[in-house]
Amino acid sequence: MDKLDQLEAKSVYILREAYRDFRSLCMLWSIGKDSTVLLWLARRAFFGHVPFPLVHIDTHFKIPEMISYRDNLAREWQLDMIYGENAQALAEGETFPAGKVDRLTCCRNLKRDALKHTLAGDWPRYRLDHTSGQYQLDPSREPYSGVIVGARADEEGSRSKERYFSPRDQANEWDVGDQPPELWNQFKTDFAPGTHVRIHPLLDWTELNVWEYIERERIPVVPLYFDQGKGQRYRSLGCWPCTQPVASTARSVAEIVAELRSGKFARVAERAGRAQDKEDGGGLETLRREGYM
Amino acid sequence: MAAEQAAREQMNVVVVGHVDHGKSTLIGRLLADTGALPEGKLEQIQEFCRRNARPFEYAFLLDALKDEQAQGITIDSARCFFRSAQRDYIIIDAPGHVEFLKNMVSGAARAEAALLVIDAHEGIRENSRRHGTMLSMLGVRQVVVLVNKMDLVGYDLGVFAAIEREYTAFLERVGLEPAGFVPICARDGVNISTRAPWYEGLTVLEQLDAFPKERGRAAQPFRLPVQDIYKFTAGGDERRIIAGTVETGTLALGDAVVAYPSGKRSAIRSIEAFNRPPQRQVAAGEATGFTLNEELYLRPGELLCRADDAPPAVSTRLRVNIFWMGKAPLRAGRPYKLKLAAARVAVQLAELRSVMDASDLSSSRGKTQVERHDVAECVLETAKPVAFDLASELPVTGRFVIVDNFEIAGGGIVLQALSDERRVLEAHVSQREAAWESGAVALHEREARQRHRAKLVVAIGPDEAALRELGCALERRLFDAGHAAYYLGLSNLERGIDAGVFDGFERRDERVRRLGELARILTASGQIVITVLPEADQADLETLRALNAPQQILTVQQSAARADALGLATDLVLDPGTALPARVQSIWSLLEDRQVLPDFVI
Ligand SMILES: Nc1nc2c(ncn2[C@@H]2O[C@H](COP(=O)(O)OP(=O)(O)O)[C@@H](O)[C@H]2O)c(=O)[nH]1
Numbered sequence: 078m079d080k081l082d083q084l085e086a087k088s089v090y091i092l093r094e095a096y097r098d099f100r101s102l103c104m105l106w107s108i109g110k111d112s113t114v115l116l117w118l119a120r121r122a123f124f125g126h127v128p129f130p131l132v133h134i135d136t137h138f139k140i141p142e143m144i145s146y147r148d149n150l151a152r153e154w155q156l157d158m159i160y161g162e163n164a165q166a167l168a169e170g171e172t173f174p175a176g177k178v179d180r181l182t183c184c185r186n187l188k189r190d191a192l193k194h195t196l197a198g199d200w201p202r203y204r205l206d207h208t209s210g211q212y213q214l215d216p217s218r219e220p221y222s223g224v225i226v227g228a229r230a231d232e233e234g235s236r237s238k239e240r241y242f243s244p245r246d247q248a249n250e251w252d253v254g255d256q257p258p259e260l261w262n263q264f265k266t267d268f269a270p271g272t273h274v275r276i277h278p279l280l281d282w283t284e285l286n287v288w289e290y291i292e293r294e295r296i297p298v299v300p301l302y303f304d305q306g307k308g309q310r311y312r313s314l315g316c317w318p319c320t321q322p323v324a325s326t327a328r329s330v331a332e333i334v335a336e337l338r339s340g341k342f343a344r345v346a347e348r349a350g351r352a353q354d355k356e357d358g359g360g361l362e363t364l365r366r367e368g369y370m
Numbered sequence: 371m372a373a374e375q376a377a378r379e380q381m382n383v384v385v386v387g388h389v390d391h392g393k394s395t396l397i398g399r400l401l402a403d404t405g406a407l408p409e410g411k412l413e414q415i416q417e418f419c420r421r422n423a424r425p426f427e428y429a430f431l432l433d434a435l436k437d438e439q440a441q442g443i444t445i446d447s448a449r450c451f452f453r454s455a456q457r458d459y460i461i462i463d464a465p466g467h468v469e470f471l472k473n474m475v476s477g478a479a480r481a482e483a484a485l486l487v488i489d490a491h492e493g494i495r496e497n498s499r500r501h502g503t504m505l506s507m508l509g510v511r512q513v514v515v516l517v518n519k520m521d522l523v524g525y526d527l528g529v530f531a532a533i534e535r536e537y538t539a540f541l542e543r544v545g546l547e548p549a550g551f552v553p554i555c556a557r558d559g560v561n562i563s564t565r566a567p568w569y570e571g572l573t574v575l576e577q578l579d580a581f582p583k584e585r586g587r588a589a590q591p592f593r594l595p596v597q598d599i600y601k602f603t604a605g606g607d608e609r610r611i612i613a614g615t616v617e618t619g620t621l622a623l624g625d626a627v628v629a630y631p632s633g634k635r636s637a638i639r640s641i642e643a644f645n646r647p648p649q650r651q652v653a654a655g656e657a658t659g660f661t662l663n664e665e666l667y668l669r670p671g672e673l674l675c676r677a678d679d680a681p682p683a684v685s686t687r688l689r690v691n692i693f694w695m696g697k698a699p700l701r702a703g704r705p706y707k708l709k710l711a712a713a714r715v716a717v718q719l720a721e722l723r724s725v726m727d728a729s730d731l732s733s734s735r736g737k738t739q740v741e742r743h744d745v746a747e748c749v750l751e752t753a754k755p756v757a758f759d760l761a762s763e764l765p766v767t768g769r770f771v772i773v774d775n776f777e778i779a780g781g782g783i784v785l786q787a788l789s790d791e792r793r794v795l796e797a798h799v800s801q802r803e804a805a806w807e808s809g810a811v812a813l814h815e816r817e818a819r820q821r822h823r824a825k826l827v828v829a830i831g832p833d834e835a836a837l838r839e840l841g842c843a844l845e846r847r848l849f850d851a852g853h854a855a856y857y858l859g860l861s862n863l864e865r866g867i868d869a870g871v872f873d874g875f876e877r878r879d880e881r882v883r884r885l886g887e888l889a890r891i892l893t894a895s896g897q898i899v900i901t902v903l904p905e906a907d908q909a910d911l912e913t914l915r916a917l918n919a920p921q922q923i924l925t926v927q928q929s930a931a932r933a934d935a936l937g938l939a940t941d942l943v944l945d946p947g948t949a950l951p952a953r954v955q956s957i958w959s960l961l962e963d964r965q966v967l968p969d970f971v972i
Pocket residue numbers: 387388389390391392393394395396427428429466518519520521522554555556557558
């Protein structure tokens with residue numbers, strides 16, 4: 078088994094543990110490469126099936142290609158697709174840059190709060206109806222007790238402290254200082270009522286591993302990751318007002334892999350193109366602790 | 371080049387030791403010496419220290435790297451990632467302070483090799499010993515001891531030899547044999563990646579490179595903890611797939627397999643994988659799945675083995691070594707959850723043989739509980755038999771964790787399988803019976819009036835509705851013949867006596883326990899109590915039998931499959947293909963045979 082085989086086997090094991098022990102389980106799908114790899118790993122783990130819903134938090138500022146890619150794959154792979162949103166913040170213009178708030182507040186509104194309430198089931202959720210091809214209000218308001226997330230330890234400092242199974246308390250808080258032990262392949266799969274657990278099957282993967290795996294498995298990704306002829310591409314996908322493309326002429330997965338291995342990005346962090354990371358040094362850690370991703 | 375990169379071997383290394391003995395310095399030095407630092411970083415921090423009139427510390431360098439990582443500037447370096455000619459190494463953070471033992475243990479449990487740092491000047495300290503003990507318990511076998519700060523003792527090899535002697539003796543007591551001792555000066559890079567003229571042994575880097583990666587896991591007996599059984603029906607999928615990760619050994623199409631503890635047998639029909647060409651064989655490390663020739667009713671948690679391999683041990687009583695991290699101590703009389711391979715089962719502390727302080731191995735025999743940071747040898751008793759190996763033979767299926775109050779509170783290794791008994795349950799029943807309060811009417815008087823003996827009849831099988839139908843038909847026939855028979859519907863327990871049973875793995879066990887206690891009371895009233903337990907296994911039946919004592923139990927299984935496919939021993943096996951009255955008649959006849967119904971002599 079090579080490195081990718083080992084990473085894959087571990088992730089599959091974690092996904093199966095999650096599926097075994099969490100009755101009310103979902104996977105967050107941001108449409109980006111990481112959570113798409115995660116989705117693929119779920120199909121590997123469950124022999125072509127994805128036996129839990131995929132939850133997407135729609136900020137309505139996503140680059141349009143992302144949404145059409147999401148719905149196309151959802152149809153093709155027969156996914157149980159759900160989205161949630163912060164309807165109130167959107168209606169009242171509590172967004173950036175058009176609205177009256179800064180970047181981080183916008184993130185808090187459209188991502189953190191939307192995520193929190195979508196998972197808890199107290200804000201409306203919309204589910205893809207495969208017969209009509211339309212999203213419909215989901216009658217189920219059941220909270221999710223297990224949430225699978227595509228976070229990687231190498232993304233930024235706060236994530237390198239994560240566990241594979243990481244509890245969040247009632248207030249969605251993450252106690253970085255007091256985390257449960259993980260021994261061998263035994264994880265925290267028991268949780269008190271009212272709490273939920275974030276599950277991180279991709280924790281050991283690097284950005285390079287993710288692309289190597291996409292290349293090996295031929296996983297379809299959003300074309301925004303590739304240079305379409307303008308000498309730029311997205312390295313990380315988010316909302317259009319806060320995500321800038323990077324200068325790059327990589328037009329295929331193979332070229333991205335080469336670029337990451339030895340080219341210009343070998344020593345530059347992936348989220349360098351994301352503006353909200355820079356606004357305050359520990360901003361993401363704060364958001365994470367508060368429950369956003 | 372590309373393929374070679376992806377195929378490069380990776381090894382997780384943990385650096386442990388008492389606080390201030392030089393772990394950060396060693397890590398910084400390893401990164402610097404192997405060219406893993408971003409360009410100019412070292413010089414920048416050195417310059418910063420000079421300007422601020424502070425002595426340079428490698429710990430600053432690591433902190434600076436972490437800060438940068440927090441801000442998303444560099445990627446690899448702060449994961450403490452370095453490479454030798456041999457392979458890539460990932461250094462796992464493992465804090466030295468005892469308060470962070472949970473983190474140290476989590477890190478070390480993932481490590482394939484460990485560097486244990488001891489300050490030559492300060493000598494062996496509390497956490498040097500505690501960490502040595504933990505490495506042994508966690509099964510980290512590839513350990514190098516680094517005697518650091520040799521400069522502070524003037525490179526006196528006598529000091530080095532004394533520490534080597536003393537610490538080797540200590541590790542021997544916890545069953546760990548280090549690969550070697552290296553005298554180093556982490557600060558100046560002595561014997562880290564280059565050898566000092568006065569030294570002839572391996573350097574730190576050479577020691578690491580000398581560790582073999584996988585120690586022949588494929589050559590060991592086949593073990594696959596059954597994580598789950600999938601039957602996804604979407605898209606007309608008919609497969610019933612046994613899923614799990616191969617811990618050791620190999621398995622090929624057609625191989626005969628046995629699942630433990632149930633002992634059910636079958637053979638491999640297909641190896642399943644999404645988006646892969648057909649596969650004939652799987653080996654250790656692979657997360658896989660397959661279908662079997664016979665449709666066995668396997669449960670998640672069983673241990674699948676090859677029929678031609680040495681079988682695992684199966685028992686309810688395990689002699690183990692454990693270390694405890696829970697806030698509340700481990701004590702007898704309290705229910706815990708054991709997670710061993712894929713099994714999850716209720717467990718109790720049956721016997722405490724000795725408790726040791728992990729930092730000096732001083733034992734306190736009189737202790738009645740295991741406190742946080744203690745290491746103990748004890749006997750655990752599970753509510754149901756589990757399959758496992760001895761840690762000395764197959765470490766991966768010989769280790770476990772204990773969950774207390776939703777948290778992993780302890781971990782340990784199995785030393786010995788004791789005889790398969792359920793002493794905790796037996797002790798409970800005998801205490802209960804000793805205190806049993808009887809009324810004015812004796813059971814035999816009731817039996818005489820009712821013209822039958824009190825009995826618990828339990829019907830089991832896969833089809834719940836069919837079982838219910840059978841149970842009710844039996845109740846009707848007994849009642850019509852003038853007997854006091856009562857059908858106890860499980861759904862009635864659900865909302866009543868079982869309300870508040872927390873929805874966890876223990877749920878089933880707890881419901882079976884309550885059913886058993888209730889049956890003891892109902893049968894004491896002289897009735898023939900009929901109930902059904904759709905998914906029962908042998909251990910459930912044993913629990914009911916024990917709890918219903920001194921009254922007797924009669925077990926009936928009803929299944930379309932061959933009786934041995936269920937793998938259960940019951941008093942009677944019914945074929946649901948036959949008509950209902952005929953099935954009821956079979957039970958009736960058996961009740962007569964067993965002298966529960968008349969023609970028995972009063
Ligand atoms: N003299 C001397 N001091 C050292 C050596 N290695 C580390 N130190 C010092 O010991 C102290 C603790 O080292 P550090 O690496 O921070 O220890 P940690 O707590 O185990 O990570 C620091 O002041 C280091 O400079 C060494 O080889 N020689």
